[in-house]
Amino acid sequence: MPDHFDYKLNVNVEKGVQLFGQIGKTFYEAKWIQPREPQIILIEMDNETAYHEASFYIQLNSHDHIIHTFGFVDNDLHLPILLQERAPFGNLSALLQQNRFKPSQQVLVEIFNQIVDAMIYIVAQNIVHGDLCCHNVLVFKMNSNKREENLVKLTNYHNARSIDQPIKNDDRITAPIRYCAVEILRSAGRSNYSELSDVYSMGVLMWEACSQVEIPYTNISNIEIRQRKLRGEKLQRPYQCDDHLWLIVQDCWHNEPDLRYTFSEIKVRLSNIKIEKPSISYDFALNIDVKQGALMPGTRKNNVYNAEWLLRKGPKIVLIKKDEDIATREIEFYRQLKIHPRIIQVFGLVDSKSSGSIFLLQECASHGNLSTLLRENHFKPLPIVLVEIFSQLLDAVAYISSKKIVHGNLCCRNVLVFKMNPYHRKGNSVKLTNFDYAQFMDHLKNGKDEIIATVRYCAPEILESEGQSKYSEASDVYSLGVLMWEACSKGKLPYASIADDNEVRQRKLSGEKLSKPDNFDEKIWELIQMCWATQTDLRFNFAEMRTLISRIKPRVAWHYKYNLNIDVQKGVQLFGQLGKSFYQATWSSRHESPTILIEMDHETAYREASFYIQLNHNDHIVHTFGFVNNNRHLPMLLQERAPFHNLSILLQEDGFQPSQEVLIEIFGQIVDAMIYIAGRNIVHGDLCCRNVLVFKMNSNQRKGNLVKVTNFHNAQHTDETLNDNDRLIIPVRYCAPEILHTRGKSNYSEASDVYSMGVLMWEAYSQGEIPYANMSNNEIRQRRLRGEQLQPPSKCHTDEWTLITQCCLKEPEIRWTFSQLQSLLSSIRIK
Numbered sequence: 001m002p003d004h005f006d007y008k009l010n011v012n013v014e015k016g017v018q019l020f021g022q023i024g025k026t027f028y029e030a031k032w033i034q035p036r037e038p039q040i041i042l043i044e045m046d047n048e049t050a051y052h053e054a055s056f057y058i059q060l061n062s063h064d065h066i067i068h069t070f071g072f073v074d075n076d077l078h079l080p081i082l083l084q085e086r087a088p089f090g091n092l093s094a095l096l097q098q099n100r101f102k103p104s105q106q107v108l109v110e111i112f113n114q115i116v117d118a119m120i121y122i123v124a125q126n127i128v129h130g131d132l133c134c135h136n137v138l139v140f141k142m143n144s145n146k147r148e149e150n151l152v153k154l155t156n157y158h159n160a161r162s163i164d165q166p167i168k169n170d171d172r173i174t175a176p177i178r179y180c181a182v183e184i185l186r187s188a189g190r191s192n193y194s195e196l197s198d199v200y201s202m203g204v205l206m207w208e209a210c211s212q213v214e215i216p217y218t219n220i221s222n223i224e225i226r227q228r229k230l231r232g233e234k235l236q237r238p239y240q241c242d243d244h245l246w247l248i249v250q251d252c253w254h255n256e257p258d259l260r261y262t263f264s265e266i267k268v269r270l271s272n273i274k275i276e277k278p279s280i281s282y283d284f285a286l287n288i289d290v291k292q293g294a295l296m297p298g299t300r301k302n303n304v305y306n307a308e309w310l311l312r313k314g315p316k317i318v319l320i321k322k323d324e325d326i327a328t329r330e331i332e333f334y335r336q337l338k339i340h341p342r343i344i345q346v347f348g349l350v351d352s353k354s355s356g357s358i359f360l361l362q363e364c365a366s367h368g369n370l371s372t373l374l375r376e377n378h379f380k381p382l383p384i385v386l387v388e389i390f391s392q393l394l395d396a397v398a399y400i401s402s403k404k405i406v407h408g409n410l411c412c413r414n415v416l417v418f419k420m421n422p423y424h425r426k427g428n429s430v431k432l433t434n435f436d437y438a439q440f441m442d443h444l445k446n447g448k449d450e451i452i453a454t455v456r457y458c459a460p461e462i463l464e465s466e467g468q469s470k471y472s473e474a475s476d477v478y479s480l481g482v483l484m485w486e487a488c489s490k491g492k493l494p495y496a497s498i499a500d501d502n503e504v505r506q507r508k509l510s511g512e513k514l515s516k517p518d519n520f521d522e523k524i525w526e527l528i529q530m531c532w533a534t535q536t537d538l539r540f541n542f543a544e545m546r547t548l549i550s551r552i553k554p555r556v557a558w559h560y561k562y563n564l565n566i567d568v569q570k571g572v573q574l575f576g577q578l579g580k581s582f583y584q585a586t587w588s589s590r591h592e593s594p595t596i597l598i599e600m601d602h603e604t605a606y607r608e609a610s611f612y613i614q615l616n617h618n619d620h621i622v623h624t625f626g627f628v629n630n631n632r633h634l635p636m637l638l639q640e641r642a643p644f645h646n647l648s649i650l651l652q653e654d655g656f657q658p659s660q661e662v663l664i665e666i667f668g669q670i671v672d673a674m675i676y677i678a679g680r681n682i683v684h685g686d687l688c689c690r691n692v693l694v695f696k697m698n699s700n701q702r703k704g705n706l707v708k709v710t711n712f713h714n715a716q717h718t719d720e721t722l723n724d725n726d727r728l729i730i731p732v733r734y735c736a737p738e739i740l741h742t743r744g745k746s747n748y749s750e751a752s753d754v755y756s757m758g759v760l761m762w763e764a765y766s767q768g769e770i771p772y773a774n775m776s777n778n779e780i781r782q783r784r785l786r787g788e789q790l791q792p793p794s795k796c797h798t799d800e801w802t803l804i805t806q807c808c809l810k811e812p813e814i815r816w817t818f819s820q821l822q823s824l825l826s827s828i829r830i831k
Helices: 047-059 092-097 105-124 182-186 195-210 222-230 243-252 263-271 324-337 370-375 383-402 441-446 460-464 473-488 501-509 522-531 542-550 602-614 647-652 660-678 737-741 750-765 777-785 798-807 818-827
Strands: 013-022 025-032 040-045 069-074 081-085 137-141 151-154 290-295 304-309 317-323 346-351 357-363 415-419 429-432 560-563 568-577 580-587 595-600 624-629 636-640 692-696 706-709
Touching: 013 040, 040 047, 047 069, 047 081, 092 137, 092 195, 105 151, 105 195, 105 243, 105 263, 182 195, 182 222, 195 243, 195 263, 243 263, 290 317, 317 324, 324 346, 324 357, 370 415, 370 473, 383 429, 383 473, 383 522, 383 542, 460 473, 460 501, 473 522, 473 542, 522 542, 568 595, 595 602, 602 624, 602 636, 647 692, 647 750, 660 706, 660 750, 660 818, 737 750, 737 777, 750 798, 750 818, 798 818
Parallel strands: 560 624
Antiparallel strands: 013 025, 025 040, 040 081, 069 081, 137 151, 290 304, 304 317, 317 357, 346 357, 415 429, 568 580, 580 595, 595 636, 624 636, 692 706
């Protein structure tokens, strides 16, 4: 126990919760009883540790770059307790490993200068520190770009010793194999500690900091490290290490101590380093080409700003503030990749008018990133939608790989969402972003290209490789597997229950894999597992994955509201359509309106059923009650049944001969449904009398009629960028000419539905006559492409025919909208 106490527990200072422990020491939060600066920490020691270590803290207590110790604290436990200042940012190693601090080369030189200052003072006291490493450097101030705004202090004297009193055989102290000098390893009693052995460790510390995250000799046993170092093997040069700085590091590692520089000599050399930064060529000027807007809320690093063009029109844009080194490096990858539909478009660099940082100017994703959308339940995609998203990402990464580039950081956070629809794959558009960690494959061969490992997503070979030189297409494939797992797990962070990245690292290196999420599609799970093969040559490449993902047709666990034979009874089959069978149905225990069961194959259900559910709240769209659970495990929808069948059959069989006034009423109801549909950015795609169900009919009284739109087999979300290769049937007799003109591109829009509405009205006025009857689809296509039009029906008045012709204009831009059509219909007065 100390013979003198400077403070008393619960009188001068108050002990808080335990923070962490080390050999012989436990660290606690603490605060002053009477408020004062600075922040403090209590270190509770066992007697042996206090005897050896505490005296060094007291002796070395008068230097700006050595941790300040206030003194001993008297306490009822009668344990040696030291009171020290607390570093607000923790230790340098943790900051680098967690990517919270990415210092520029100039800032690193400043930090090394401060540590060397501390070591010169320690040497002057005839003391050897014995354990120099980033973990024992505490950070009090940090700024990645401004040298003068950084302050670090040296701590931890567990391995310290006095040069005047060398320890001949200290079995109590463990030599830090990864950092210590070779002469320490040669001497069994470890009596070769000196200023020059600390210089060696200083070189390893500088290597560690320049590597940003890497622990020296990662995942190699102490025995093997010892053998390697004794053979003269050295660590490889970090990727972003200045030439002059690397020379200093190498000179710290001479096998013969006498050939190393002293700390005073290192100080001189560090002060002479002048790191010249290349001039940056900006593509745009702030407040001339672009205007910076408000900070976008919810961005991970609070560095994304809304922006707008000033001198030209273009897509919506954002400005992303990044460190100069990162931004200038990242822009090279975007320029190499040029423009790809599945990679974010970056327009160039913008001077941020802030020292050390630059703006990247890029297109704005309307919905943000995939991780946030999934995690916050703003996006709940069906499996078939996830397959579409994965397919789009595979397009991106296959292209990246073809350019000999590794992305290095594939995760849902780096997937930006431009369009999303949880039910329909064609309503989704995503793009890959963030090339912070990217590198060229050509650089990997020399083993010097080090980038930060994203531990939760990266392949195990990255964690095993010193210098992280094993990035490849195969490592990106592994990460894509984790991304797919994350997306299928509703945005859950991989290894979310483990807070410490080091523990994640160890689990992955021991072969542990992420577990299968609940209700996971088997085919997707099989693909993900192949991405995680331990042997890289057993993983698929991206081209193979694209082929495999295109074959996956996942099933959906539909939300069932009813049970067959309990809530509803299935009757005789009525008729069938492509992918659907219609059956009579009755309620089991209640007397309500007649119903019908629609049994679908899975492909039809994916494409169509969600439209019925989504468009279920309009009086003129057929009402869908919900899904019915059944023993056949097929998607089965329960709908209201139209007592008079569809409008086409009624007209053709003369079962319904509506007056002009009644037809206008029917058209108004159909248009009301279409306004509702178009308002949700949906195109029906197959408007015709066959797809209009009749619930009430009266040939002479307008108010005695009720019709509802049905059949969403051809429906889709409005998106001109989507291809149309999967459309099963184009309704040639009814569709707009722009649909016939294009192959592979979707020109479906509200305007194309308006055109079909015009043909539907022609059909109704023609008493159900099929347009272009008795002609083949090929002949109809040719006639229509030549500009041939339908002729006016005999029962159609001039005003109504004008309305139809305005719907069927060749140019989509000059057709009515449904809202305009509704207004025009309501103004017609039948004489």
